[in-house]
Amino acid sequence: GQNIDQPTEMTATEGAIVQINCTYQTSGFNGLFWYQQHAGEAPTFLSYNVLDGLEEKGRFSSFLSRSKGYSYLLLKELQMKDSASYLCAVRGSGGYNKLIFGAGTRLAVHP
Amino acid sequence: KAGVTQTPRYLIKTRGQQVTLSCSPISGHRSVSWYQQTPGQGLQFLFEYFSETQRNKGNFPGRFSGRQFSNSRSEMNVSTLELGDSALYLCASSPEGQNQPQHFGDGTRLSIL
Numbered sequence: 001g002q003n004i005d006q007p008t009e010m011t012a013t014e015g016a017i018v019q020i021n022c023t024y025q026t027s028g029f030n031g032l033f034w035y036q037q038h039a040g041e042a043p044t045f046l047s048y049n050v051l052d053g054l055e056e057k058g059r060f061s062s063f064l065s066r067s068k069g070y071s072y073l074l075l076k077e078l079q080m081k082d083s084a085s086y087l088c089a090v091r092g093s094g095g096y097n098k099l100i101f102g103a104g105t106r107l108a109v110h111p
Numbered sequence: 112k113a114g115v116t117q118t119p120r121y122l123i124k125t126r127g128q129q130v131t132l133s134c135s136p137i138s139g140h141r142s143v144s145w146y147q148q149t150p151g152q153g154l155q156f157l158f159e160y161f162s163e164t165q166r167n168k169g170n171f172p173g174r175f176s177g178r179q180f181s182n183s184r185s186e187m188n189v190s191t192l193e194l195g196d197s198a199l200y201l202c203a204s205s206p207e208g209q210n211q212p213q214h215f216g217d218g219t220r221l222s223i224l
Contacts, residue, residue, distance in 0.1 A: 033212060042115075042201065043154075045212035087154065097144045097205055097213055098167040101154035 002026045004102035006088050011108045012078055020073045020086050020105045028093025034062050034073045035087040037104065043087055046073065075107075083109045113137065115216035117202050123222045129190040132219045136183050136204030142166075143185040144213060145177060148199040157200075160185050161207075189221075197223045 004024045012018040024032070031050040035043035047055055049064035049071060061074040075082055085106050089099040116135040124130050136143050144167075145157040156169040160179035177187040183204075189196055199220050203213035 031210060035215075042215040042217045045214065048210055048212060050210060089154075096161070096166050097142050097159045097203070098156050098169070099144075099154075099213065100156065101146075103153040 002092065002100050004088055004090060004100060006086075006102040006105045008103070009106045009108070011110060014078055014080060014109055014111050016078050017074065017076050018078060018107065020075070020088075020107065022071045022073070022088035022102055024069050024071070024088070024090050024100075024102075026090050026092040026100060029066060030091040030093070032062075032064055032071050033089045033091070033099065034060075034071075035089065037085045037087060039084075046086075078109050080109050080111070083107060115202055115204050115214055117200075117216035117219050119219060120217065121220050121222075123224060124192050125224050126192055126194060128192050129188065130192060130221065131186055131188045132200055132202075132221075134185045134187075134202030134204075134216060136185070136202075137214055140204035140206050140214075141183050142205045142207065142213075143179055143183060144203045144205075145185070145187050146201045146203065147171075148201055148218070149197075154201070157187065192223050194223050197221060 034046040037043040047062040059076045064071045085104040087104045088102040142161045144159040148154045159167040163179045179185045199218045201218045203215045205211045205213045
């Protein structure tokens with residue numbers, strides 16, 4: 001079967017660093033995406049990994065280990081506006097644009 | 112550049128009815144995908160269209176169908192609505208290319224009474 005696991009909820013303090021983990025078991029692998037979704041809004045693209053290693057984009061970084069079926073999203077210098085759900089999604093062997101999403105991690109940032 | 116536009120934003124139907132949702136992709140994007148989002152199941156892939164052809168399909172019953180027009184606009188249809196079809200239906204478009212992300216619209220919130 002296909003399975004993507006993420007923690008359901010996390011809390012963190014403004015200004016801190018938080019790491020959101022994602023593990024996956026899918027039929028094939030053709031890339032992993034991270035999306036942010038604020039309540040009542042559309043998911044917005046954050047990052048894409050297809051090779052092992054770290055991709056950095058400002059306050060956000062994403063890491064991938066294909067051999068371990070593991071990724072994480074690192075958010076630095078947390079701001080209140082970072083309170084949202086973070087979705088991990090894998091493009092499996094079906095390719096094209098069929099993404100398999102995890103249930104999402106709800107992050108609450110407190111002052 | 113305008114984003115992905117979905118209409119209507121909200122819809123209320125009763126069991127047994129049918130519904131059609133519309134999606135206009137970002138200009139130049141030829142791939143359109145549809146997802147269902149519910150609190151219990153998260154985001155689940157329905158189908159993808161590219162150049163008016165269904166290129167990929169998820170594990171949903173045949174009551175869920177879609178199509179794409181020559182201008183890349185897409186519609187999805189759900190027939191014989193059930194209570195469990197209440198969900199947020201999201202449309203996403205992307206340009207061609209392996210590492211291109213999908214861009215989502217704000218969705219249509221469908222409530223079945």
